[in-house]
Amino acid sequence: MVPAAAAAQLGALAALLVIFIPMAMAGYHLSRNKMLFFSGALFISLAVFVHLTPYFPLHFLLPSTSPSTSSSPPLPPLPLSCLTSLHTSLHFHPNTPTSFSFSSASCHFRPLSPSSASDLLNGSLILIAGDSQSRLFALSLLALLLPPSDLPPAESALFRRHSDYQISIPESSIDLHFLWSPFESNLTSLLRTTPSPPPDVLVAGSGLWHMLHVNDPVHYSRQLSAVRAAADLLLPPPPPPHLFWLGLPELVGPMLNTEEKRERMNLTVSRRYEREGRRMGRSSGGPFFYLDVGMMTRRCGEACTADGMHYDRAVYDAAVQVMLNALLIESRQRV
Numbered sequence: 001m002v003p004a005a006a007a008a009q010l011g012a013l014a015a016l017l018v019i020f021i022p023m024a025m026a027g028y029h030l031s032r033n034k035m036l037f038f039s040g041a042l043f044i045s046l047a048v049f050v051h052l053t054p055y056f057p058l059h060f061l062l063p064s065t066s067p068s069t070s071s072s073p074p075l076p077p078l079p080l081s082c083l084t085s086l087h088t089s090l091h092f093h094p095n096t097p098t099s100f101s102f103s104s105a106s107c108h109f110r111p112l113s114p115s116s117a118s119d120l121l122n123g124s125l126i127l128i129a130g131d132s133q134s135r136l137f138a139l140s141l142l143a144l145l146l147p148p149s150d151l152p153p154a155e156s157a158l159f160r161r162h163s164d165y166q167i168s169i170p171e172s173s174i175d176l177h178f179l180w181s182p183f184e185s186n187l188t189s190l191l192r193t194t195p196s197p198p199p200d201v202l203v204a205g206s207g208l209w210h211m212l213h214v215n216d217p218v219h220y221s222r223q224l225s226a227v228r229a230a231a232d233l234l235l236p237p238p239p240p241p242h243l244f245w246l247g248l249p250e251l252v253g254p255m256l257n258t259e260e261k262r263e264r265m266n267l268t269v270s271r272r273y274e275r276e277g278r279r280m281g282r283s284s285g286g287p288f289f290y291l292d293v294g295m296m297t298r299r300c301g302e303a304c305t306a307d308g309m310h311y312d313r314a315v316y317d318a319a320v321q322v323m324l325n326a327l328l329i330e331s332r333q334r335v
C-alpha cells in the first residue's frame with residue numbers, strides 16, 4: 001500500500017476516534033455549539049491521543065474554521081505545553097494604539113480578531129462572575145464580540161452599579177451573562193446551584209471586597225477553598241465549563257481613593273491575597289486556568305491605572321486574549 005493511502009486510512013481512523021468519542025460523551029449537547037464539541041471530553045481524548053502518538057498531525061483531522069477571515073497562512077495547532085508561556089510572552093506598550101502584543105519564539109500566540117473570536121465562541125454561553133474587575137473583563141470581551149456601535153449602550157447597561165447583566169449576540173449566537181458576585185461566598189453558591197443552562201465558559205474572580213471589608217487572608221483562603229470545592233464538583237454530564245480564575249491586580253497604595261483602602265489594602269496584605277488566589281489555578285492543583293492579572297498589571301505599570309486598583313482596557317483586553325488563546329490551544333484548532 002502506498003504511504004499516502006496508509007496515512008489516509010490511519011487519518012480516517014483517528015478522525016473517527018477523535019470525533020465519535022467526544023460525541024458520545026458530549027451527547028445531545030453537541031449540537032448546541034462548537035465550543036462544546038472541542039471542550040472537556042475532546043480535550044481529554046485528544047490529550048490521551050496526542051500522548052500516545054506525539055507526532056500525529058491532528059490538525060489535519062479537525063475542521064478548519066473560517067479560513068477567509070485571516071489573510072495570514074494558517075498556523076499549526078499549538079502544543080499544550082504552550083499554555084505555560086502564554087503570560088510570559090505578553091508585552092504592554094502603554095500609550096500606543098496597539099497597547100499589548102504577544103512575543104514568543106516557539107508558541108505563536110496572536111490576538112484573535114473580532115471575527116475569529118466570534119467564530120471560536122459561536123453558540124456559547126459565557127458566564128462571568130465577580131466584582132468590578134470581572135466587569136471590566138466582560139467589557140473587553142464585549143468590545144471584541146459586539147459591532148462597535150453596539151458597545152456604548154452595552155457598556156452603560158453593564159456598568160449599572162452592583163447589578164447583573166446579560167446580552168445575546170444574535171450574529172454569533174453568543175450569550176454573555178455577568179453576575180455581580182463580589183464575595184467568594186457568592187461564587188460558591190453560584191457554582192453549587194449549577195446554573196441552567198450550564199455555561200460553556202465560566203470566568204470568576206473576587207478578593208478586593210474581602211480585602212477591604214474582612215481583611216483577613218486566612219479567612220479568604222478558607223472561602224476560596226469552598227469555591228474550589230464547588231468547582232471541583234462540576235462534572236459531566238453535561239460537559240463542565242472551561243473555568244478561568246481572574247487573579248487580583250497589583251494595588252498601587254498611594255493611588256487608592258480612600259484612607260480606608262490605603263490602610264487595609266496595603267502591599268503586604270494584597271500580595272498575600274494574590275498568593276491565595278493563585279492556588280485556584282491548575283499549577284496548584286486547582287480546577288481553574290489562572291488568568292494572571294497581577295502579572296499583567298505589573299507589566300503594564302502605574303501608567304495604566306487611575307485609581308491604583310482598576311486598570312486600563314489594555315490589561316483586560318490582554319486577559320481576554322490570554323483566555324481565547326488558551327481555549328484555542330485546548331480545542332486544538334487555529335482560527
Ligand SMILES: *[C@@H]1O[C@H](CO)[C@@H](O)[C@H](O)[C@H]1NC(C)=O
Nearest residue numbers: 115118119122123171172173
Ligand atoms: C455561527 O454558527 C452559525 C450556525 O452554525 C452560523 O450560521 C453563523 O454564521 C456563525 N457565526 C459566526 C460569526 O461564525
Ligand SMILES: *[C@@H]1O[C@H](CO)[C@@H](O)[C@H](O)[C@H]1NC(C)=O
Nearest residue numbers: 180181182183184185186187
Ligand atoms: C453575596 O454574599 C454576601 C455575603 O454572604 C451577601 O450579603 C450578598 O447578598 C451576596 N450577594 C449576591 C449578589 O448574591
Ligand SMILES: *[C@@H]1O[C@H](CO)[C@@H](O)[C@H](O)[C@H]1NC(C)=O
Nearest residue numbers: 215263264265266267268269
Ligand atoms: C497592612 O495592613 C494590615 C491589615 O490591615 C496591617 O496589620 C499591617 O500592619 C499593614 N502593613 C503595613 C506595612 O502597613
